[in-house]
Amino acid sequence: MKKLTLLFSLFLFTGILIPLSAKCFGFSKNKEITVCIDGNNNAARQQAQSICKANSGNDCGNITGYSGNCSASGKKKCLDASGSEKKSLKAD
Known part of the structure; x- marks a missing residue:
């Protein structure tokens, strides 16, 4: 049980x-498409x-x-990482 608690604490700390x-x-x-994904590096930009x-x-x-963030309206589309x-999407 102690190992599980320690492991959980480590993941929580790393996430923070x-x-x-x-x-x-x-x-x-x-201009009609906005893609919201995790990250802001070259790989994330290529994925978008x-x-x-x-x-x-x-x-x-x-x-x-x-x-x-992105809010769809009219012709504007908001896409998530799965396409x-x-x-509406909020990234940050």
């Missing part, structure tokens, strides 16, 4: 020290571009910026 830095990315060629391309069927262009469309 290393928070996820999720972002919602916008694109230069497709792949999700956008898979959803739109076209190259979405470069990432033009990021924010901490699923959501009404």
Whole structure:
């Protein structure tokens, strides 16, 4: 039981020290799609571009910026890391 408690405490402590830095990315060629995923490194940005391309069927262009949330309205779509469309996403 002590080992389990110690292991749980270690995971909790690590989770506090290393928070996820999720972002919602916008694109230069497709202003209608925003993709929200965990991370803000090159791998995360490439993943966001792949999700956008898979959803739109076209190259979405470069990432033009990021924010901490996305709200769908009109033609604007918010996609999560699985490519699923959501009404609202909060990344941070």
